[in-house]
Amino acid sequence: MGGGTVLGMTRIDKNPEGGSAAVSVRGLVKHYGETKALDGVDLDVREGTVMGVLGPNGAGKTTLVRILSTLLAPDAGHATVAGYDAVRQPRQLRRVIGLTGQYASVDEKLPGWENLYMIGRLLDLPRKEARTRADELLERFSLTDAAKRPASTYSGGMRRRLDLAASMIGRPAVLFLDEPTTGLDPRTRNEVWDEVKRMVGEGVTVLLTTQYMEEAEQLASELTVVDRGQVIAGGAIEELKAKVGGRALRIRPADPLRLRPLADALDELGITGLATTTVDTDRGDVLVPILSDEQLTAVVGAVTARGITLSSITTELPSLDEVFLSLTGHRASAPQDAVPTDDRQEVAV
């Protein structure tokens, strides 16, 4: 597969529209002593699109967002947001961005409404407008009932929704979401995704960092994969998925006792996917990474030949780990909570 043709599409130098990049990053470097948080990052986000920045903990995602939101000065390179230079025009830049992250949060001691009103005033809205905007956004993010309660009493999902509402007060042109769903349960995560999709529908340009391929696929149209401060791949999400060959089969035998024979059968088949086949004894199923439809057919054939009855077979997106393995040849540095590995035995195929 010719990497250049697949990955070359986001270069601004060749961008036919010219200057329509809402975020443009060139050669960005930030070192902390020996640690290279960012080591020459190039990135472009076109207006009105959602760029996912995918990478494990410590890849430099948060450092990138902090530089783009003027909280941190880069050591080298430059970055512009909506045409404003992050170092030389921080005040103008701050006026056109919204920020929600693990760190930039609301004031826990203040009620939800007061948080939004305060930010409205800090963004120079007249009193009356700040009040209406706070009401509006609480309503929109389904927080009206909790308006008067301190944010510290909110559930995880409510907190994130308040964070999102806070970042929307100034009607930003560019929104930075730094791991918006890390630490949320799946249902709450879906809730936050729905909100983000609505915001995107209103034409906001979004740069989103995440550790989850699934999240990137849900929200982003383009993806930049980072590792150890460097961009290791980038492009439209469909293209990346094609490059990764991204699929894994989750196969569950009807009889849990047949789990081991099933794994053995797959073992004998010798399919070499992106990662290793794993047996999940907790869930009672086997996860087989595959690269092609032929392999899918072969798996089904092997299972049938052994006479193992299946209760389900589903296709999943590759995990961050698998994406990394296929793009870089090594595993992601240390995604602590990206892939649950407990109680899971690895079976080399």
Next chain:
Amino acid sequence: MSTATATTAPALAADARIPLRGHLRHTGALIRRNLLWIRQDPESMFDALLMPIVFTLLFVYVFGGSIGQALGGGQDAYVQYVIPGMLAMMSMTMSQGVGTGFSQDFNSGVMDRFRSLPIGRGSVLFAKITVELGRMLFATTVLMIVSVLVGFEITNWPGLFATVGLSALFASSIMWVFLTLGVILKNAQSVQAMGFLVLFPLQFGSSIFAPTDSMPGWLQHFTDYNPLSTLADAARGLMVGGPVAHDLWVTIGWSVAITAVMAPVAIHKFRTKN
């Protein structure tokens, strides 16, 4: 390349300067936030309420008799002596609050939200100082009520207001020091520990609690220019009579000098904090 993109920036936000009214509006919004904290958590006012009461009773009734004798009177003489000292001490201890509060803001992440908003860096600092000065004023009022109850006589009422003004001036200068600590130290506990380390020698190596005549010579030199001593002595002069000029000027000098050095440092550290 960046110059090319910079020129496409919308005219709307082209002027980066924040007008004075903007600064006032931002500071106002942040003061409101700090006041809401107090409403949400009234216990945070306990120190301002209880410290003046406890310290006054403690010093007047525990040490009052014996130190009063040395002053050539009794407990009453000590009341006249120690209350202005208390006022000076409180301006110092209350100013610590800005540092710990600030440190908490940084750790909770709300400070990053502020710093990503188009507001002047000073607004966040000024709001904190204003609210803490308000708390100090409250504590001073409590102190004055308690001190009148234990027999303190103010012979010069305008002097009381001058004293409060002087304390506020000095306290605000010290607050810049604590704001700086709040920005550079990792957590509120470190700020408190560091504050204690600074405050303790200043408080006891001073004329706040007892006259300095019996102290060794080297310590007297220290106390003579210790701003807490001069503030306490100025307060005595202003409220109950006596020489004022030297202490007044030394205190004002310290306040101006500390502010001139520490305010830019605090703002700079705040601006460049990662």
